[in-house]
Structure formats: structure tokens, C-alpha cells
Amino acid sequence: MPEETFLSDDFLRQIMAAGQVDILVGVPTLNNRDTIQQIVSAVRVGLVKYFPRERAALVNLDGGSTDGTPDLVKGATAPDFRSFLAADPLRTMHTLTTSYSSIRGKGGALQAILAAADLLRARACALVYPDMESITPEWIDALIRPIYREEFDLVAPVYQRHKFDGLLINHVLSPLIAAAYGCEIEEPMGGQFAFSGRLATHYLSQDAWQQDLMRFAPEIWMTATALAGDFRLCQAFLGPKLHSAKSSGTGLASTIQQVVGALFSCLEMHESYWASYQGTWTAPVFGFVYDVDLPPLRVNRKRGLSTFQKGVEELSSVLEPVLSPSTLQQIREVAKLPEVHFSDELWVKTVYEFAGAFHRSVINRDHLLQALTPLYLGRIDSFLTENYKSSAAQAREKIKQLRGRYVSLKPYLIERWKAKV
Amino acid sequence: MIDFIVKSLTQTLHTFSEMVARFLPQLLALLIIVVVGWITAWLLKVILRRVLPLVRFNSLFDAAGFTQLLAKAALPTPSELLARLVFWALWLIFILFGLAALQIAPLQEELSRLFSLLPQLFVALVILFVGLLIANFVSRATLLAAVNADSPSPRLVSAMVRFVIVTLAGTMALERVGLGRGVILVAFSAFFGAIMLGLALAFGLGGRDLARRIMERHFLEKKEEDQGISHL
Numbered sequence: 188m189p190e191e192t193f194l195s196d197d198f199l200r201q202i203m204a205a206g207q208v209d210i211l212v213g214v215p216t217l218n219n220r221d222t223i224q225q226i227v228s229a230v231r232v233g234l235v236k237y238f239p240r241e242r243a244a245l246v247n248l249d250g251g252s253t254d255g256t257p258d259l260v261k262g263a264t265a266p267d268f269r270s271f272l273a274a275d276p277l278r279t280m281h282t283l284t285t286s287y288s289s290i291r292g293k294g295g296a297l298q299a300i301l302a303a304a305d306l307l308r309a310r311a312c313a314l315v316y317p318d319m320e321s322i323t324p325e326w327i328d329a330l331i332r333p334i335y336r337e338e339f340d341l342v343a344p345v346y347q348r349h350k351f352d353g354l355l356i357n358h359v360l361s362p363l364i365a366a367a368y369g370c371e372i373e374e375p376m377g378g379q380f381a382f383s384g385r386l387a388t389h390y391l392s393q394d395a396w397q398q399d400l401m402r403f404a405p406e407i408w409m410t411a412t413a414l415a416g417d418f419r420l421c422q423a424f425l426g427p428k429l430h431s432a433k434s435s436g437t438g439l440a441s442t443i444q445q446v447v448g449a450l451f452s453c454l455e456m457h458e459s460y461w462a463s464y465q466g467t468w469t470a471p472v473f474g475f476v477y478d479v480d481l482p483p484l485r486v487n488r489k490r491g492l493s494t495f496q497k498g499v500e501e502l503s504s505v506l507e508p509v510l511s512p513s514t515l516q517q518i519r520e521v522a523k524l525p526e527v528h529f530s531d532e533l534w535v536k537t538v539y540e541f542a543g544a545f546h547r548s549v550i551n552r553d554h555l556l557q558a559l560t561p562l563y564l565g566r567i568d569s570f571l572t573e574n575y576k577s578s579a580a581q582a583r584e585k586i587k588q589l590r591g592r593y594v595s596l597k598p599y600l601i602e603r604w605k606a607k608v
Numbered sequence: 609m610i611d612f613i614v615k616s617l618t619q620t621l622h623t624f625s626e627m628v629a630r631f632l633p634q635l636l637a638l639l640i641i642v643v644v645g646w647i648t649a650w651l652l653k654v655i656l657r658r659v660l661p662l663v664r665f666n667s668l669f670d671a672a673g674f675t676q677l678l679a680k681a682a683l684p685t686p687s688e689l690l691a692r693l694v695f696w697a698l699w700l701i702f703i704l705f706g707l708a709a710l711q712i713a714p715l716q717e718e719l720s721r722l723f724s725l726l727p728q729l730f731v732a733l734v735i736l737f738v739g740l741l742i743a744n745f746v747s748r749a750t751l752l753a754a755v756n757a758d759s760p761s762p763r764l765v766s767a768m769v770r771f772v773i774v775t776l777a778g779t780m781a782l783e784r785v786g787l788g789r790g791v792i793l794v795a796f797s798a799f800f801g802a803i804m805l806g807l808a809l810a811f812g813l814g815g816r817d818l819a820r821r822i823m824e825r826h827f828l829e830k831k832e833e834d835q836g837i838s839h840l
Contacts, residue, residue, distance in 0.1 A: 356840060440756040493758055
């Protein structure tokens, strides 16, 4: 089997000892000492509480932690289930641990988890990243149940977020996926996913594992590939999203380069699907949706505005081959104003022209994506200004309108994508 | 006396006629070689002009920004430039062969020196070409990084980076060809050393406060951003 070439002998022995499972939960780690015990406890309690009769396994893939994270996973004692349940669990939960090469990034961990799911013939799998402080056992039920009981293939998370949180997702990733692939999904790279065994096998059979996008943003690829393969997709409400204090250390320009680059690469892979797809549908949301008061966010507008204005002025030589003359001229006019108003239509056209330029490689792709950063900051500054006093519901409505604009301008995306120059 | 003058003149005329008679075929050979060379070079130029766009030759240079660089310098596209370079290089070779056919000894010596220089000239042009590509790429990366980091004067920093790389490539190219080898190296070393010393003094003494403000802004504001919005 192809999986054997990158799985270690020790891991294969653990898999063979486990035999077959119904549910697999994968937890990739890299120096997550502070949160891993809570994650492991939440997963164990969730599986025992909501899937007591199912055979389950927790698979920890470690990318070379130096803070003892794998030892904490191996040595984690089972929580006192009696405080959560009426009785002891019926089944033994297997815990499998192995390492992956951190050079391969998230994609390396994901491929190993998918391979384990395939070998263990798991019906449902979940992927839980350990940087979330707000995880509860109910997340396991919310993610796995639609796969296990309702026969969906991919479950993406929905979080309650501050109106100014996740701006790159709301202004680029989610609406572009809605326009191109026809599916309205709030968190295309939400961090916690669940997928069926058959979708895992489909992922493993794809040829994308050595590409750069798999190192940094495999979740985007997972969502896009599932949509392009006509798999059944839904969403699960998980509650508030609270990250741990540990920062990823990646700057905004690198984040845009990795994440937006991954999405543009997916558009290239699935061009035959999305170029002819028409219409949109909303992935159904499972779970009880509620609102809680979220802590306020501190927003630094000054630097973003300065970077936008300076970027438009200094990056003419980079932006001219990428953007159409009319779009570039409009952006220049917007940048001159003291109060930036970056309209939905202008922003959508900007993103689509960047996508087309990426496809044609008019300049080095990394440089092209980095040049998007100041324009994104201009768009964000405009959004922050216009919605500073809005409620969360009003801000969500604006995002919905933006998504509508992306969808209505899809013919322009196709035109820019197929342009010769 | 008159007979002697007439005889000398006749002999001189006869010698001159023989020289011309010997030279004319060689001149004719030169002209034929030059004309054939022009036709061959022109045909090759026409073929390259047709073939290179078909294999999307220009797109290889678009991503590196070389096409833009050429456009800014009012030069033709990479495919047109290559076609013209091939034309002139091939025709020049034919002209040199034609000159060799004249069999004039001092000329032959200079020609053989020129031929021995051609490989070095080719390598020097390659060094210069690669240097320009690298300069363009690195200067653009510097510009983008400086803009996204909200650094002051990003275009100045980018231009300086380009200047340093182009100067280095030019020096290496000239050194390869052997033109004023010692002078070029000494001049480059002195110039580069002076620039670095000047920058160190300017930044170290005059830019101390600015450096502190930039570092404070970078590290403190980054910490503030970490506690602010998450873009993902």
C-alpha cells in the first residue's frame, strides 16, 4: 500500500495492534505542552460520552516537539469518566503516537492521519488542532455525528467570532470559494474538521501531496477537493473560537502568500469544475447556534492604512502588470483619500485580477501574493471604519453582501482567468 | 634616362597589377562570405522571430520581471532581443571569417586574438545577464518586504540593492573579459568599501535614534498585533 512508504514501522505495528476502528481523531502537535492535556481529555470524554459503543482511536502526530508534548500524550491518564457519565466506558480507546517530518508542515501530519484512517478502515475521522483553548467534548459530537449518523463526507466548523476576527477568511477565502465552487461555507480552513473514511481514501489518491500548498494550508485543499469531487459537505457549530496565547509567528504577508496562494493553486487544480459550475448553495449547519459576549479586540488601524497608502504609491511597477488600468486607477484614487472607502466591487475585481495574474504567472507568484498584502490592509481599514459601531449581526450582513458580489462577478473571474495577457 | 623611367614605371605598374590580381579574388571571397553570412543570419533571425513566440519564450522572463526591465529601458522583448543578437553575432562571425580570407598577416594576428576573446566575452555577457535577472528579482523582493513591513524609503532600499548587485555583476563581467583587470578590482573594492563605511557611520552615528524607533515599532507593535485581530 502507498501509505507504508511514509509510515514508520513502529506506527504500522501500533495500527496493526489496534486492528479496525469506527472513529479516529487525529491530533497533530508541535510544542503544545500548554494545551495538549486539555485537548486529549476533551477528545476522550467526547468519544466515550457520545460514541460509547464505537471503537475509537486517538492518533497523535508530532512534528518534533522539544517541550515533551508527545510524552504528555502518551502519559495522559484517563479522566474520571464518572463525573461526566453514569457508568464506565464500554470500549478501550486506542492511543497511537508517531512523529512526522516538520519540513513537510501540516500536510505531512494530515497525510499520515489519512493513511492511518485508511488502514484502520475508520468510518469517521476528525482532525483537531491543539491551539484551541475553547475545545470541549461536545465538539467531538458536533464534528463526528454528521459523518457517522447522517452520512456526510466533510464537516467544517462554524465558530462564533468577533465581527473583526477572521477578516482574511471573510473577505477572500470564504467568498471566493462560494463564487468558484458554488458552496457557501463560513470557515474553509477552520482548523477542526471531520471527514468520512471514503473521503480520506479519495484525498490519499490525489497527486497534490508534494506541492507547497500542502505545507501551510492543506485545509483549503481539503475543502476545495471535497467540493470538486461532489462529496456531501456540511457545517457544525462549535461555539466561540479562542486561540491559545502562543503566536504562530507568521507575519500577515507570509500568511496571505501561503493561504491565498493555496486557494489560487486549488483553482488551477479544479479549473474544469468551477469554470462551468453555476449557482450557489449553503452547506447545512448542525448544532445549536448561540451567541455569547466575546472579549473586545484591539485594532491597530494606523499601520494598516499607512501600509496601504505606501504600497499603492511604491508598488506601481509590481501592480501594473497584475491589475487592469481601470482597477489600478480606482485604487490609487481610494488611497489618496484621508478616509479610505474600498468598495465591495473594487475589492472583488482586485482579487479576481490577482487570481488571473497568478494563473498566468505575470510576475513571480510569491511576489504577486505579497503585493496583495497592502491592498488587503486597505480593504480591511475600510471595513473597520464602516463597521466600527455596527453590531455583529450588521457586520455579518455586510459580509453576506460581499459574498453576493463575489458570486455575481464570477463571469469576470472566468474572463480574467482565461485572458491571454 | 627616359627609358629607365619608363621601364621602372612599367615594372611598378606590372607589380601593382599582380598585387591587385592576387587581392581581387580574396576581396571577392570576402564579399561573398559577408553576403552569404548576412543572408544566413537574416534567415535565422526570421525563424527565431516565428518560433520563439510559439514556445512562449517571453513568458520565461515575465515572471522574473525581465520583460518589464527591457521595456523600461526602451529595449525590445526578450524574443526580439535574442533574434537580433543572434543575427549580429552570426554575421559578425562571417565577417571575421571573410577578413581572414584576405590573408593579411597583421590582420590575421588581431583576428586570432579576437577569436580567443570571444568565449570570454560570451561568458561575460552571461554573467551580466544573470546578474541583471538576480538584481531585478532581489530588488523587487526587497521592495515588497520593505513596503509590507512599513519601513521608510522602500524604493530607495530596493534601488540600492539593485545597484549593488548590478555593480557586482558588471565588475565580474569586466574582470572576465580582462579589461583593466587590476583597475576595475581596486576601483570596485574602494568604492564598495567607501559605501559600506559611509553607511555604517551614517546609520551608527546619525541614525541611532531612528534605528531604535524602527526596532521599537517593529517589536512592540508586533506584540500589540499578536493580541489584536486574527486574520484567519
